[in-house]
Amino acid sequence: MNAMALPDAVLERLQISSSSRRKSIGIKVGPEGVRVLKPSSVSRADVMRLLQGRRQWLLEKLALQQQRLDERPDHHYGDGDSFAFLGQNLSLKISQGARENRVVREGDILLINLSSRGRKPAAERVRELLCQWYMAQALEYLGALSLRYAEQIGQRVGSVKVKLTRSKWGHCSRAGDLQYNWLILLAPVPVIEYLVAHEVSHLVHMNHSRDFWQQVAELCPDYLASRRWLKQQGHRLVI
Structure with missing residues (x-):
């Protein structure tokens, strides 16, 4: 059984690392993809066989991670953008050309002064x-x-x-x-x-x-x- 038996959705986001201190194979699925931590004595081929056996589980976990990414708020960081803070919603008000960068809260408004020297x-x-x-x-x-x-x-x-x-x-x-x-x-x-x-x-x-x-x-x-x-x-x- 080879790596090609795994779907591209797994292979494209697969990271495998080894450690002499590990006693068993660990698999973590997160926003960054699939991360495998294996003992140094375990071969890559063994890892691939294990992953193939968990193919459906991996696809379900990756789909869940993608769903969670899609559910994140889409901020534009401009006037009117809103951010939660201690149970309240703060609305941004941006001012450019200030002497220095500064953030000041006034009630439910977060004033952000941007320095005129900024290049980003x-x-x-x-x-x-x-x-x-x-x-x-x-x-x-x-x-x-x-x-x-x-x-x-x-x-x-x-x-x-x-x-x-x-x-x-x-x-x-x-x-x-x-x-x-x-x-x-x-x-x-x-x-x-x-x-x-x-x-x-x-x-x-x-x-x-x-x-x-x-x-x-x-x-x-x-x-x-x-x-x-x-x-x-x-x-x-x-x-």
Whole structure:
């Protein structure tokens, strides 16, 4: 059986990497395509045979990923474009020719002043400024909420960072350092609170045991609805 037995939809978006530390083959299907992580001792031919056996599953997963991509909002980064922020919708108002780049919120309006020295297309510059603004807002908001929740359960937070990640919305290290995907600020507030409650609860339980979920429920009683929302709608949170 050869690679040609696989459909083009899989072959064109297939990445295979090896690691001497891996014990088994892992297959992940995401927006970037099909990624296979294999032990160094496993041949490419063996991988292809495995993928052929999962042909229908791969096609279904790729179709789902394409559907999710199609469901993402189509932004133009100009006047009137709208972005969610802590449960509200902010409308952009663009001003060009300013002395320096600046983002200012006035109620439900987000004023973006573009420097006259910029060389990139206006839409690209607006998007970059938006990302920077959201990152700053996320660090402040998520940091404060993390500290408040941690105090409620008698725990200490090491540090709080925000980062744009591909697969995880949050992470808690064994040292108590918390990291969040700043795009979560595009979600409704209850969903944001669930995510923070989830990561802060890992300060007590570094697992997803029954005790862990009880801890999450203590901080966020309605977490099940928010957890379900994030799984079903998280792919729409883009800038």
